[in-house]
Amino acid sequence: MDIKNQIINIAKDAQEAFRVSLGLTMQIKNKVLKEMADALLHNKVNIIRENQKDLKNAVKLKMAAAFIDRLTLTEKTILQMSDSLREIAALPDPIGETIKSWRRPNGLFIKKVRVPIGVIAIIYESRPNVTSDCVGLCFKSGNSVILRGGSEALNSNLSIYKTLKAVLHKNKVSDGLVNMITTTDRKAIDVLVKLNDYIDLVMPRGGEGLIKKVVSLSHVPVIKHYKGVCYVYVDKEADLKKAVEICYNAKVQRPGVCNAMEGMLVHKDIANKFLPLIAARFETAGVLMRGCALTQKIIEGVQKATEKDYRTEYLDLILSVKVVKDLSEGIYHINTYGSHHSDTIVTEDGKAALEFLKYVDSACVYQNASTRFTDGNQFGLGAEIGISTDKLHARGPMGLEELTTYKYTIFGTGQVRK
Amino acid sequence: MDIKNQIINIAKDAQEAFRVSLGLTMQIKNKVLKEMADALLHNKVNIIRENQKDLKNAVKLKMAAAFIDRLTLTEKTILQMSDSLREIAALPDPIGETIKSWRRPNGLFIKKVRVPIGVIAIIYESRPNVTSDCVGLCFKSGNSVILRGGSEALNSNLSIYKTLKAVLHKNKVSDGLVNMITTTDRKAIDVLVKLNDYIDLVMPRGGEGLIKKVVSLSHVPVIKHYKGVCYVYVDKEADLKKAVEICYNAKVQRPGVCNAMEGMLVHKDIANKFLPLIAARFETAGVLMRGCALTQKIIEGVQKATEKDYRTEYLDLILSVKVVKDLSEGIYHINTYGSHHSDTIVTEDGKAALEFLKYVDSACVYQNASTRFTDGNQFGLGAEIGISTDKLHARGPMGLEELTTYKYTIFGTGQVRK
Numbered sequence: 098m099d100i101k102n103q104i105i106n107i108a109k110d111a112q113e114a115f116r117v118s119l120g121l122t123m124q125i126k127n128k129v130l131k132e133m134a135d136a137l138l139h140n141k142v143n144i145i146r147e148n149q150k151d152l153k154n155a156v157k158l159k160m161a162a163a164f165i166d167r168l169t170l171t172e173k174t175i176l177q178m179s180d181s182l183r184e185i186a187a188l189p190d191p192i193g194e195t196i197k198s199w200r201r202p203n204g205l206f207i208k209k210v211r212v213p214i215g216v217i218a219i220i221y222e223s224r225p226n227v228t229s230d231c232v233g234l235c236f237k238s239g240n241s242v243i244l245r246g247g248s249e250a251l252n253s254n255l256s257i258y259k260t261l262k263a264v265l266h267k268n269k270v271s272d273g274l275v276n277m278i279t280t281t282d283r284k285a286i287d288v289l290v291k292l293n294d295y296i297d298l299v300m301p302r303g304g305e306g307l308i309k310k311v312v313s314l315s316h317v318p319v320i321k322h323y324k325g326v327c328y329v330y331v332d333k334e335a336d337l338k339k340a341v342e343i344c345y346n347a348k349v350q351r352p353g354v355c356n357a358m359e360g361m362l363v364h365k366d367i368a369n370k371f372l373p374l375i376a377a378r379f380e381t382a383g384v385l386m387r388g389c390a391l392t393q394k395i396i397e398g399v400q401k402a403t404e405k406d407y408r409t410e411y412l413d414l415i416l417s418v419k420v421v422k423d424l425s426e427g428i429y430h431i432n433t434y435g436s437h438h439s440d441t442i443v444t445e446d447g448k449a450a451l452e453f454l455k456y457v458d459s460a461c462v463y464q465n466a467s468t469r470f471t472d473g474n475q476f477g478l479g480a481e482i483g484i485s486t487d488k489l490h491a492r493g494p495m496g497l498e499e500l501t502t503y504k505y506t507i508f509g510t511g512q513v514r515k
Numbered sequence: 516m517d518i519k520n521q522i523i524n525i526a527k528d529a530q531e532a533f534r535v536s537l538g539l540t541m542q543i544k545n546k547v548l549k550e551m552a553d554a555l556l557h558n559k560v561n562i563i564r565e566n567q568k569d570l571k572n573a574v575k576l577k578m579a580a581a582f583i584d585r586l587t588l589t590e591k592t593i594l595q596m597s598d599s600l601r602e603i604a605a606l607p608d609p610i611g612e613t614i615k616s617w618r619r620p621n622g623l624f625i626k627k628v629r630v631p632i633g634v635i636a637i638i639y640e641s642r643p644n645v646t647s648d649c650v651g652l653c654f655k656s657g658n659s660v661i662l663r664g665g666s667e668a669l670n671s672n673l674s675i676y677k678t679l680k681a682v683l684h685k686n687k688v689s690d691g692l693v694n695m696i697t698t699t700d701r702k703a704i705d706v707l708v709k710l711n712d713y714i715d716l717v718m719p720r721g722g723e724g725l726i727k728k729v730v731s732l733s734h735v736p737v738i739k740h741y742k743g744v745c746y747v748y749v750d751k752e753a754d755l756k757k758a759v760e761i762c763y764n765a766k767v768q769r770p771g772v773c774n775a776m777e778g779m780l781v782h783k784d785i786a787n788k789f790l791p792l793i794a795a796r797f798e799t800a801g802v803l804m805r806g807c808a809l810t811q812k813i814i815e816g817v818q819k820a821t822e823k824d825y826r827t828e829y830l831d832l833i834l835s836v837k838v839v840k841d842l843s844e845g846i847y848h849i850n851t852y853g854s855h856h857s858d859t860i861v862t863e864d865g866k867a868a869l870e871f872l873k874y875v876d877s878a879c880v881y882q883n884a885s886t887r888f889t890d891g892n893q894f895g896l897g898a899e900i901g902i903s904t905d906k907l908h909a910r911g912p913m914g915l916e917e918l919t920t921y922k923y924t925i926f927g928t929g930q931v932r933k
Contacts, residue, residue, distance in 0.1 A: 116850060119874055201895055205884055214906050215876070297906050316730065318907045339929035346931035432534060454924040456537055458633070466623055466927025475932070476923070477619055488632055488715050488920045489736045490908040502906045505894070506872040509884025511757035513764035514893070 100280055104288045107276050108295035111216045111241035114273025118239065119213070121270065123190040126237055130186035132264045134179040137229060140260045141175045147256035148225065155249060163353075167223045168250055178229045178257075181480060185233040188479045191498045192239045206508040211501045213239030215297035218289055219482075220245045220311060222303035225253035232261050232275050234482045238500040241274045243296070245289060247303075248281035255279060290315035302483055320495070323486045324410040325355030326436040327468040330427040330453065331371055332444035333364040339465055340443040341375050346467040347441065349382045353412045355484065356439050356471040360407060360417040362427045365391070368420045372396050384414045391420040407434035424449050428456045435459065438486055439471040460486065460493035518698055522706045525694050526713035529634045529659035532691025536657065537631070539688065541608040544655055548604035550682045552597040555647065558678045559593045565674035566643065573667060581771070585641045586668055596647045596675075599898060603651040606897045609916045610657045624926040629919045631657030633715035636707055637900075638663045638729060640721035643671035650679050650693050652900045656918040659692045661714070663707060665721075666699035673697060708733035720901055738913070741904045742828040743773030744854040745886040748845040748871065749789055750862035751782040757883055758861040759793050764885040765859070767800045771830045773902065774857050774889040778825060778835040780845045783809070786838045790814050802832045809838040825852035842867050846874045853877065856904055857889040878904060878911035 098106075137144070148170040155165050194211040201207065217240045221227045228244060235242035246254040258277045265272040278285050290299050293316040300320050301311040312319050329347055331340045347358035363371055372395045379386065386392070387402040399418070406417040407430070421427045431440050441463040442453040450464040461471045471494060473481025478496030485491045491499035516524075555562070566588040573583050612629040619625065635658045639645045646662060653660035664672040676695045683690040696703050708717050711734040718738050719729040726739050747765055749758045765776035781789055790813045797804065804810070805820040817836070824835040825848070839845045849858050859881040860871040868882040879889045889912060891899025896914030903909045909917035 116874065116876060199895065201893070205888060207894060312734065318736065318905065320907075336929070342929060342931050350932055450926075456534065458534060459922065461923045461925060463925045463927060466925060466930040467932050469932035470623060470925065470930065475619070476625060477617065487736065489738075492920055493923050502910055504877065505879045505889075505911050507879060507881045507884055507888065508868075509881060511754070511760060512884040512888065513760050514768055514885050514887035 100282055100284055101288050103280070104278060104285060105292065105295070107243060107278065108216065108289070108292045110273035111243055111276050112295045114271040115213065115215050115239075115241040117271050118241075118274055121239065125268065125270065126190065127186040129264055129268050129270060130182050130233060130237060132268070133229070133233065133261050134182040134186070136260050136264050137175055137179040137182070137257070140256075141172060144175060144253065144256045144260065145170055145172070147252040150252040151250050160249070164223060168225070168253070170225055170253055174226060178226050181226075181230055182233045185237050185480050185497075188237065188497060190237065191501050196503055203512050204510060205512055208506045208508075209503050210506055211498075212504050214500060214502050216241045216243065216295060217500070218243040218245065218296050218299045218317070220286060220289075220299065220301045220303070220307065222247040222307060223250055225250045225257060227302060228254045228257045229261060230480065231482060232258075234480055234497060234500060236274060238497050240500055242276065243289070244275075244277045245286065246277070251279065251281060286311070287314055290317055290319075293317045300483060318490075320483070320485050320491060321487050322355070322484050324436045325357070325438040325486075326359045326408060326410050326434065327356060327439045327441075328360045328362060328431045328435050329358050329441045329443065329468065330362040330421075330424075330431065331364060331367065332424065332427075332442055332446060332449050333366040334446035334449060335364075335367065335371070335443040336445055336465075337367065337371050337374060340371060341378055343441060343443055343465065343467050344375050345378050345382070347469055348379070348384055348416055349414070350467070350469055352414050354469075355410075356468050357412070358416065358468055359409065359411055360419070360434065362419050362421050362430060363392075364424070364427070365420050365422050368392075368395060372418075379416070382414065384416055386416050386418050388418040389420055392418045395420075410436070424452060428453060432456075432458050436486060438484070439463065439468040441466060441468050460484070518700055518703055519706050521698070522696060522703060523710065523713070525661060525696065526634065526707070526710045528691035529661055529694050530713045532689040533631065533633050533657075533659040535689050536659075536692055539657070543686070543688065544608065545604040547682055547686050547688060548600050548651060548655060550686070551647070551651070551679050552600040552604070554678045554682050555593055555597040555600070555675070558674075559590060562593060562671065562674045562678065563588055563590070565670040568670040569668050578667070582641060586643070586671070588643055588671055592644060596644050599644075599648055600651045603655050603898050603915075606655065606915060608655065609919050614921055621930050622928060623930055626924045626926075627921050628924055629916075630922050632918060632920050634659045634661065634713055635918070636661040636663065636714050636717045636735070638704060638707075638717065638719045638721070638725065640665040640725060641668055643668045643675060645720060646672045646675045647679060648898065649900060650676075652898055652915060652918060654692060656915045658918055660694065661707070662693075662695045663704060664695070669697065669699060704729070705732055708735055708737075711735045718901060736908075738901070738903050738909060739905050740773070740902050742854045743775070743856040743904075744777045744826060744828050744852065745774055745857045746778045746780060746849045746853050747776050747859045747861065747886065748780040748839075748842075748849065749782060749785065750842065750845075750860055750864060750867050751784040752864035752867060753782075753785065753789070753861040754863055754883075755785065755789050755792060758789060759796055761859060761861055761883065761885050762793050763796050763800070765887055766797070766802055766834055767832070768885070768887055770832050772887075773828075774886050775830070776834065776886055777827065777829055778837070778852065780837050780839050780848060781810075782842070782845070783838050783840050786810075786813060790836075797834070800832065802834055804834050804836050806836040807838055810836045813838075828854070842870060846871060850874075850876050854904060856902070857881065857886040859884060859886050878902070
């Protein structure tokens with residue numbers, strides 16, 4: 098069978114399994130998830146052995162240390178994967194919830210009910226733990242999942258996948274609910290994202306290149322996570338001690354992630370006081386600042402920031418800095434150059450904070466807290482399948498609820514339209 | 516200025532206006548909407564005169580009667596457009612609503628708040644009343660709108676547009692909130708749907724050809740309304756009197772619309788009794804049935820239904836009919852051949868109804884009521900911008916709430932991530 102037909106068959110199976118499995122109870126779903134968690138631990142020697150094959154390949158291909166780090170599975174990471182499935186089992190089941198209900202004057206009773214989306218394709222790179230996280234979240238939310246991991250992690254992914262799939266078999270749950278595309282042929286993605294008759298949602302998880310490719314090819318709706326160009330604006334009414342701690346944390350605590358600060362804006366009235374404080378603190382961590390002319394005047398040796406800097410996701414200990422004349426300029430700068438992900442105002446002025454929270458057009462807008470909190474776990478969603486920088490369907494951290502849609506069920510007694 | 520730059524400028528203005536207008540109060544919005552309603556009435560002679568130009572063209576081009584009917588504006592239709600704006604003014608404002616809020620153990624207070632989507636482009640055909648409906652709904656929900664009507668209605672649309680825009684001017688509300696692309700160059704759509712930096716959502720309203728074109732070109736998320744291939748399943752426990760009334764209404768009351776019945780399924784145990792009843796009733800309206808072999812055996816002179824019939828949106832007094840052996844086959848048929856729009860079960864058996872409502876994967880699923888109720892007004896949403904056959908973001912009739920998204924606003928006291 099050629100690749101195209103192979104993938105179409107997988108997608109058809111996934112759709113069929115989704116429909117059949119609308120009858121799965123919460124009890125069965127949670128039992129399966131807990132057994133999946135057990136199975137990962139039980140099978141860890143196998144999984145680690147398969148992971149070694151991928152690692153050997155990666156070394157042979159002279160991949161960077163960070164890449165190899167993301168690819169590596171250890172007893173500890175497998176334990177985390179297992180715990181994660183157990184946590185998903187413990188979360189409330191979103192499916193079947195009545196979101197709203199009302200009766201019409203003609204007697205029709207309308208119920209808006211939460212249901213699974215259907216078939217979700219996840220296209221991801223390197224991290225093999227994504228395999229079990231996505232299976233857990235999609236299974237709990239009643240969706241079928243089609244996984245398409247990177248070729249660099251194929252052995253690891255396959256071994257995790259087989260472990261989880263065996264649990265479905267054992268529990269006589271339709272195994273079309275969990276699928277993996279195992280061919281390493283790159284054409285597979287092209288075929289997959291065109292199957293809008295069978296697939297309801299595509300989520301690419303990886304670098305900007307992958308996401309742009311999927312968006313340009315896909316006939317299926319895509320929820321995207323583009324860049325995180327997050328800003329902290331230090332207002333003239335800021336508590337400077339808090340401002341230093343928040344900026345330092347947002348930039349330094351984990352610079353390589355999407356919710357780290359990439360740009361810092363400072364109100365002109367406090368720039369002379371604040372910039373030397375934060376510069377001294379940043380120096381201890383080796384942070385490189387690129388600033389506007391005013392920043393350069395206040396802090397010696399700062400490089401000039403260009404327009405491009407203000408839009409850049411450095412994912413590194415580099416930071417753009419700009420002194421702004423007021424709150425409005427700060428908001429305007431963030432809406433223009435930021436990526437609508439997560440932005441913070443540091444201020445003790447409640448009115449300024451409300452203005453910032455209202456006018457900054459981002460998924461998560463903070464007063465007096467680090468941008469690093471944008472995360473499903475930190476938000477208390479229990480688990481996350483990703484963070485959306487889109488505005489439609491879901492925005493910000495996506496948990497179980499964001500993997501659902503709704504339908505209207507309407508109860509009549511013979512009503513016809515006049 | 517070339518078309519491309521013209522359209523980019525409109526989109527930029529629209530985005531700027533959306534941001535600035537986040538501060539508009541409910542009071543101002545409702546005042547503007549009511550004045551828009553007045554302005555339409557005040558200007559009706561003008562609008563009708565401009566509409567006459569379009570009608571003259573349509574006649575010259577020998578357009579069909581139905582087309583001309585959709586294009587025609589009368590005093591009565593303008594009054595309806597005006598009333599519609601007044602109704603939108605009377606609806607509750609969705610913006611600013613706190614959807615959920617909670618406090619995290621570290622003290623962070625998280626509020627999920629309803630906000631406008633941003634810039635919405637509407638691409639539509641013929642009906643000029645869409646112009647004012649869309650302006651009203653988008654304005655009330657805080658979104659900027661870019662209208663792109665069909666060339667056949669340009670004079671009418673432009674005249675309505677100018678009338679409404681003048682009200683924005685008069686009230687000193689940012690007039691970039693309401694925009695119209697007036698070039699009839701077809702390239703305009705190609706340019707528009709690629710502007711994902713400025714436009715957040717595209718909604719095509721028109722025939723399948725238009726929708727498919729927009730989906731294949733767009734870099735902006737699209738919410739679609741594809742076909743309505745709606746089914747009624749008459750269960751073995753149906754009240755046959757109700758069944759006849761519901762099937763007749765769903766097929767005959769307005770056959771040319773998306774929520775009309777296109778396929779009828781009948782349980783084998785009652786086929787002998789029910790089919791002659793409904794056939795006699797359909798005959799009074801001239802409905803043509805195309806049936807399976809069993810239907811043909813029971814009702815004389817019925818044409819053979821093909822696979823294609825079961826998928827066809829006739830929009831006419833034609834109907835596919837199939838006798839099924841049980842509820843499961845009925846559900847399977849609907850999920851396979853229907854368009855996931857609106858489907859009904861007629862039954863007095865509560866268990867069968869719940870199974871149908873659960874397993875039929877459609878936006879609106881009914882027990883004992885006509886599919887014709889799928890409509891924003893009939894649902895009590897007040898007004899609708901369309902019906903979504905998509906599953907993401909919005910499903911079924913879309914009112915004001917469906918034109919919103921959310922953001923997280925997070926209040927801290929200096930929290931940093933550990």
